[in-house]
Amino acid sequence: MATTQYDDLTSSARTAAPDGFARLALKLDAAVTGLNGIAYLGLATTLESWFGVTTAVQYPVGAFLLLYALGVLAAGTRKDVSRTALAAVIAANLLWVVLSLAVAISGTLSPTGVGTAWIVLQALTVGGFAALQYVGLKRL
Numbered sequence: 083m084a085t086t087q088y089d090d091l092t093s094s095a096r097t098a099a100p101d102g103f104a105r106l107a108l109k110l111d112a113a114v115t116g117l118n119g120i121a122y123l124g125l126a127t128t129l130e131s132w133f134g135v136t137t138a139v140q141y142p143v144g145a146f147l148l149l150y151a152l153g154v155l156a157a158g159t160r161k162d163v164s165r166t167a168l169a170a171v172i173a174a175n176l177l178w179v180v181l182s183l184a185v186a187i188s189g190t191l192s193p194t195g196v197g198t199a200w201i202v203l204q205a206l207t208v209g210g211f212a213a214l215q216y217v218g219l220k221r222l
Contacts (some may be wrong), residue, residue, distance in 0.1 A: 104218025
């Protein structure tokens with residue numbers, strides 16, 4: 083009888099949270115994106131001297147990142163993770179990667195060397211979130 087109880091327990095644990103990985107990937111993305119947005123808003127003047135990207139760009143990007151982080155967090159904290167919402171986050175993250183790399187390669191915002199490195203690092207990080215979220219999507 084004890085074996086049956088444990089079998090039932092592990093069986094229900096496996097089926098209780100099939101979206102656990104996707105949920106974790108979304109929450110991690112939201113946390114890092116939100117912190118990045120806060121940094122752009124709160125440290126824009128300092129970051130302008132390091133990155134070479136003006137505060138006129140950093141403020142709207144920071145505000146966007148905060149709003150986006152809230153949306154990603156909402157998707158990750160719903161009762162059930164929506165496949166559609168998760169796919170939309172993945173698509174948005176991939177778009178961010180492409181646009182970031184285009185900015186870094188073209189030098190559109192006249193970033194410093196450190197700024198270019200930051201843009202590429204950020205693109206790689208967001209690409210990593212998209213990859214994790216894709217794995218989570220496949221597990222749903």
